[in-house]
Amino acid sequence: MPTEILPKATHRSPPHAAFHFSNLAAWTAIAFIWSLTPLSYLYILWTLLTLIPSLSPGRPAPTHLSFLILHYLTLSYCILEIPFSIYYRFLAIRANARRSTPQYTRRFLRSVFKRSLENGLTPEEAEEEVMEDMGMGEMSRGRNNGKEGEGEAYPMRQRRGNGAGDGSATPELGSSRPLEPEQARTTSGGRLQRGGDDDEGYGESIRSANSIAGGRAIKPGYVPSFISPALTPEDPRAADFRNFIRLWFNGCDYEEIRRLNMADWLAWSLYGQPLHELEEERKEWEAAGRPPLHVDGEPDVDDDGLEIDQDKLGLVEHCVELVEARAATPFREGRNPKVQVIRLTLDPVRVFQRPLILYTFVFFIQRILTYKAALNGFREIKDNDTRYLVRIPPGWTPSPSSPEANKPLLFIHGLGMGLPQYATLLGYLQKAKTLQDRPIVILIQPHISMSFFAKNYLNPPNEQTCCAGLKRMAERWGFDKSGMTVLSHSNGTIVHGWLLKNHPELVTRSCFVDPVCFCLWEPWVCYNFLYSKAKTPIEYLMRYFVSRELGVALMLQRTFDWSSNLLFPTEIPSLHSPYRSAFFLAGRDSILNAERVRRYLRQHGVKEVESGMNVGPGRGGLKMHKGKKHGESMIGSGLAFNQIMSWVSSEESEELLVEGESSATDSCS
Structure with a gap:
């Protein structure tokens, strides 16, 4: 299918004279700041070289005290700049070390991902269905470590207002507190596979409704609006989704993204881990005699969000299916090595030196x-x-x-x-x-x-x-x-x-x-x-x-x-x-x-x-x-x-503030 043209996210300045002047000014400012560090090295090198007797005649002696003071001030700064630049580079290298990633329950991640995919379809109604299906208390515990007695420190959000158009009637997620490290231990993993490996409480109508994405018959429950009725590849909502999701793959054509490329991105976005780690975890899971979740249409039993062990790869597999349904286009099998996946917290930390x-x-x-x-x-x-x-x-x-x-x-x-x-x-x-x-x-x-x-x-x-x-x-x-x-x-x-x-x-x-x-x-x-x-x-x-x-x-x-x-x-x-x-x-x-x-x-x-x-x-x-x-x-x-x-700074009440606007400038003394 033809590649969609990505809509402009911003308005670019036209290439007129003012633009080129601004461009030059920006580059000049950047070059000046960046060059201070290498110039410090050169100044120190020049100073040391001119101390050599055979080279000292080539070094003009300062004729004024002001030049001598300037020389020693510059030299002093350069002496400080060199160890600072080395330390700064050391910190930049150390910044690339991976940090521990917050882990959430499958139930919470699953619901957030579904709510995200519902965007652009029927947002308010769909979110209510998701939340009602998951259960408000379950969702709160999913983000709250599943611990009893945590309500005072991390309470579920109170619904405020009188319900008249303030969003209070919509069930909401609980506090986004992740699992503690001992709770987040998992032994899941395995290679990505298709067919009969997940159940998220969907109805049996998915097989026909989601045939283009390879959907499977599973048990009744909440059905996302992009699955039943299913989107078609020509649907503008599916085309828009394909159009922006490809930017997570550095703007490649959507057709170039294969199944494992999407799984790479999902493994990062859901768990902050590379896919191969989830594969290893599943091997350990299976070696321990524990079958993966989402197999042969069995329901996703996680004890209302309180289960400690999680089959991470199972959720990734399921979310790949959801993406296929939302895009109304199946992925080809395998991985395209030419596709560069954006994985924000796994990609190298890029730092520019500064003085x-x-x-x-x-x-x-x-x-x-x-x-x-x-x-x-x-x-x-x-x-x-x-x-x-x-x-x-x-x-x-x-x-x-x-x-x-x-x-x-x-x-x-x-x-x-x-x-x-x-x-x-x-x-x-x-x-x-x-x-x-x-x-x-x-x-x-x-x-x-x-x-x-x-x-x-x-x-x-x-x-x-x-x-x-x-x-x-x-x-x-x-x-x-x-x-x-x-x-x-x-x-x-x-x-x-x-x-x-x-x-x-x-x-x-x-x-x-x-x-x-x-x-x-x-x-x-x-x-x-x-x-x-x-x-x-x-x-x-x-x-x-x-x-x-x-x-x-x-x-x-x-x-x-x-x-x-x-x-x-x-x-x-x-x-x-x-x-x-x-x-x-x-x-x-x-x-x-x-x-x-x-x-x-x-x-x-x-x-x-x-x-x-x-x-x-x-x-x-x-x-x-x-x-x-x-x-x-x-x-x-x-x-x-x-x-x-x-x-x-409005002083009026909600009922009285209807007309007129005060000037912030006039309010200053």
């Missing part, structure tokens, strides 16, 4: 901004592995009935340099009149902020440690009594999602800007940020200064857990309330596919505002800033920023 002076510069800028914040009433708090800036207005007391103007505001930043990247936003948070009477918290994340000298620079927190720290922070200052408004940007939306999934009672209002936490089963964020070829100046700068930075690269390529980081809209309390939930997208985003995220949120009932209007009750909770790129709306000026902060 000591860059990290030193970022460190001083971060400290200056922290000191400036302290002058405006902020305190820096270090609570174990949790760091944040907090400002509590004099006389503030927590109360559930506090108006919005007095409720705490939590800001969670994205990848980059941390505080310096949001300097203008920080200035607004410190000086805006509408924020003077409310506590403000700014979460500091050293591992994604180029904070090389920080304690946890190479020790990214996971969902549980991060949420535990945020919970302690809320309890310490009384925010657990009043609730918080959470503003998150880019990678910060993942932490925002963690908080909603584990402690939704802490969040009263949610604002997602450039959210990367949605649709993570689609490859756009991963492919655009790490694997695609940079084409525009901003992409070159982002690739060098952000995605190839040591701390960011290690977090993304060794600790990124998509099952944990993924946020379903139904997991957001009061999803359909424009006063409680707001989503801002950038139309020219080069990282996430903003148009697909926009469509996804609209499919889940989030109303988009009309052109020229801001989000709010009576208008909608979704806004697309068509002319903006990723992060531009958070710079701290302009209409897009004003609209975001107008929503965040």
Whole structure:
């Protein structure tokens, strides 16, 4: 069948003179920073060579004291740069070591994968069927280690709101807490095979409904909407699925992907392991006299998600069948060696060398901004592995009935340099009149902020440690009594999602800007940020200064857990309330596919505002800033920023906030 043309994820700048100038400026900046390290080696070499008596006459003696001082200052820096560059390279090599992967129950992984495949079909209804079939309590235990008595520390998410369009009527997944290592022990594996090897509770109608994907007759139960009725290869929904899934294979034609190539990807995406390890595990499983699960149509018995031993390869086999059904196209047998499979946490960690002076510069800028914040009433708090800036207005007391103007505001930043990247936003948070009477918290994340000298620079927190720290922070200052408004940007939306999934009672209002936490089963964020070829100046700068930075690269390529980081809209309390939930997208985003995220949120009932209007009750909770790129709306000026902060700092009640928008710029003193 003909190859589909991949829809554009971003708008590329035209190759006019300004574009070429920007390209040159980007490359010049990158070349300058990168060259400092090799130039340091050359300067040291030149200095040593000119100390040789026979070469010393060729070295001109400094005629001025200033040149002599400059020489020794340069030499001193070069002496520091050389061991730093060696150490940096050592850390980059060590970063490639595999880290332990969180393991979840088969039941949880199975349900998440099905919900992902349902996207673009009948999302709300299908997700309800999946959850009802799996059972709410079972799903909660699937993510909660199956331990009794864990409810207080990792409770199942409470359904908030009155059920009137806020997503509360949809059964939801429980906390994404993985299995403990001793619980996750498995002895599964084996080669991928077809025929009579799985049962996920499907009806016997699958044989006829899914014949194109090689479906089998198994027992009644929930049937995904892409299986009954079956999709056809010509169905636009199947064609769209084939079109984007191939980016997980570096953009090859879908027809080039074979069965074992897909199994390679699924083994990583489900378990964070290469397929051959699952094959070895099954051999051990069979050698122990334990037959694999999913054999001859037997049901998948895992004791309601509490079973410790798991046949991992059985789930991979089953998910290959699901992908075939969703694509309405069977895979050819075997493996195509020419296909390069993206396996984020197994692929080499790619890091570009950068000099000591860059990290030193970022460190001083971060400290200056922290000191400036302290002058405006902020305190820096270090609570174990949790760091944040907090400002509590004099006389503030927590109360559930506090108006919005007095409720705490939590800001969670994205990848980059941390505080310096949001300097203008920080200035607004410190000086805006509408924020003077409310506590403000700014979460500091050293591992994604180029904070090389920080304690946890190479020790990214996971969902549980991060949420535990945020919970302690809320309890310490009384925010657990009043609730918080959470503003998150880019990678910060993942932490925002963690908080909603584990402690939704802490969040009263949610604002997602450039959210990367949605649709993570689609490859756009991963492919655009790490694997695609940079084409525009901003992409070159982002690739060098952000995605190839040591701390960011290690977090993304060794600790990124998509099952944990993924946020379903139904997991957001009061999803359909424009006063409680707001989503801002950038139309020219080069990282996430903003148009697909926009469509996804609209499919889940989030109303988009009309052109020229801001989000709010009576208008909608979704806004697309068509002319903006990723992060531009958070710079701290302009209409897009004003609209975001107008929503965040709103003092009116949901019933009264119907018309008009305050200007964030006018709110600053």
